[in-house]
Amino acid sequence: MKSGDAPVEARQKHSRTPHWLRRYLALCTAGLVLSLAISAIAATNAAVDGREPLAPLRPPPQLDERAVALGKRLFSDNILSADQNQSCMTCHDLASGGTQHTARPTGQHGQAYRFNAPTVFNVGSIYRLGWRGDFTSLESQNEKILLDEDLMGVTWPVIVDRLSQNQSYTEAFEEVYGHQPDKRAILDALSTFQRSLVTPNSAFDRFISGDSGALSGLEVEGYRLFKDYGCASCHQGANVGGNMFQRFGIFTSPPQGSSSGDGDLGRFTLTHNPADKGVFRVPSLRNVELTGPYFHDGRVTDLSEAIAIMGVSQLGRKLTSDEIKALLAFLKTLTGEYNGSKLQALSSAKHY
Known part of the structure; x- marks a missing residue:
C-alpha cells in the first residue's frame, strides 16, 4: 500500500457520509463544547460573585391585617367541615410545624x-x-380541600349559610370586605392568612446573608454536601424546593410506602402521561426537622432515614453515616421563626 492510500480511502469513506449527517454531527459537537464552556463560566462566576442556589427567606408581604385575622379564625374553625368535626388546623397545626404528625390525614369518613x-x-x-402540583394558587387549592369528600367534604351553600347565620362572622366580613360572606371573600381570607405564615431568620438565612458565624463547621459541611451532591438542583431557591417536579426513584425505586389508591402514581393521575408516573412536586425543606413523617405518603418518620433514602433513590449514592450526620445538621438550620419566635417541635414527638 502506498503511503497516500489510507488518507485517500478515508476521504472516500468521508465522502460517502451524507452531507446532512456530517453537518448534524458537527453542530452537536459544537453545541456540546459551547454548553460545557457556558457551564464552566457560570460555575466560575458563581464562585467569584458568591451566588448560591439557595436564598434567604424574606418576611411576609404587606397584608390586610383584618383579612389575616379573619382568615386565621376561619382556618381554626370546625365550621368549615361537613360534620363540623375538624378544621384546617387539624391537619396543619401551627404549633407543630404547620402539619399533622401522622403518615396521612383522616378524612370525613374515617379513611386515610x-x-x-x-x-x-x-x-x-x-x-x-399539592404533591402532584395540582394548583398554582392558594385560592384554588383551598376550594378543592373544602369540597373534597375525602377531606373537609362540605359544599359552598352550606359554608355560606353557616357563616351568614353567625352574627360575629357577618360583622367581620362586613368590616373587611363590605358585604356578607361569599365564596370569593372566604377564599381570600383563608389565603391571605396563609400568605402571612412565613418563617424567616433561620440560622441558614443569617449565614447566607453574610453572617459566617451563624453555622457550625458541621452545618457548613452539610451545606457543601447538599450542593456538591446535587440536592440543590431540585431543592433550590428561597423555599429550598416547592416549585418543580421530579420522579421519586431516579436511580432505584424507593422502599415500598403505604399509599392507598392512586397515591403513588403522582402527576400521572392528572396528565395521563406514562412519563409522569411517580413524578411529584419537590417539597420545600424549610422547617423540615419539624414536618415529619416524610415523602408523599409519610412512609418515614426519621429524617436521617429519609436522607439515606434520598441519597440512594435520587442521587445514586449510598451516603455514609458522617455524610448523613452533616446533611441532617444542615437541614436543621432551615428552621425559622414565626411571629418572632423560633419554631419548636413542641408536640411532634407524641404523634409518632
Whole structure:
C-alpha cells in the first residue's frame, strides 16, 4: 500500500457520509463544547460573585391585617367541615410545624387520605401546590380541600349559610370586605392568612446573608454536601424546593410506602402521561426537622432515614453515616421563626 492510500480511502469513506449527517454531527459537537464552556463560566462566576442556589427567606408581604385575622379564625374553625368535626388546623397545626404528625390525614369518613399533609408554613411563595402540583394558587387549592369528600367534604351553600347565620362572622366580613360572606371573600381570607405564615431568620438565612458565624463547621459541611451532591438542583431557591417536579426513584425505586389508591402514581393521575408516573412536586425543606413523617405518603418518620433514602433513590449514592450526620445538621438550620419566635417541635414527638 502506498503511503497516500489510507488518507485517500478515508476521504472516500468521508465522502460517502451524507452531507446532512456530517453537518448534524458537527453542530452537536459544537453545541456540546459551547454548553460545557457556558457551564464552566457560570460555575466560575458563581464562585467569584458568591451566588448560591439557595436564598434567604424574606418576611411576609404587606397584608390586610383584618383579612389575616379573619382568615386565621376561619382556618381554626370546625365550621368549615361537613360534620363540623375538624378544621384546617387539624391537619396543619401551627404549633407543630404547620402539619399533622401522622403518615396521612383522616378524612370525613374515617379513611386515610392518599397523601401526607405538607406544612402550611411558607406556602404563600410556593408556585406549585399539592404533591402532584395540582394548583398554582392558594385560592384554588383551598376550594378543592373544602369540597373534597375525602377531606373537609362540605359544599359552598352550606359554608355560606353557616357563616351568614353567625352574627360575629357577618360583622367581620362586613368590616373587611363590605358585604356578607361569599365564596370569593372566604377564599381570600383563608389565603391571605396563609400568605402571612412565613418563617424567616433561620440560622441558614443569617449565614447566607453574610453572617459566617451563624453555622457550625458541621452545618457548613452539610451545606457543601447538599450542593456538591446535587440536592440543590431540585431543592433550590428561597423555599429550598416547592416549585418543580421530579420522579421519586431516579436511580432505584424507593422502599415500598403505604399509599392507598392512586397515591403513588403522582402527576400521572392528572396528565395521563406514562412519563409522569411517580413524578411529584419537590417539597420545600424549610422547617423540615419539624414536618415529619416524610415523602408523599409519610412512609418515614426519621429524617436521617429519609436522607439515606434520598441519597440512594435520587442521587445514586449510598451516603455514609458522617455524610448523613452533616446533611441532617444542615437541614436543621432551615428552621425559622414565626411571629418572632423560633419554631419548636413542641408536640411532634407524641404523634409518632
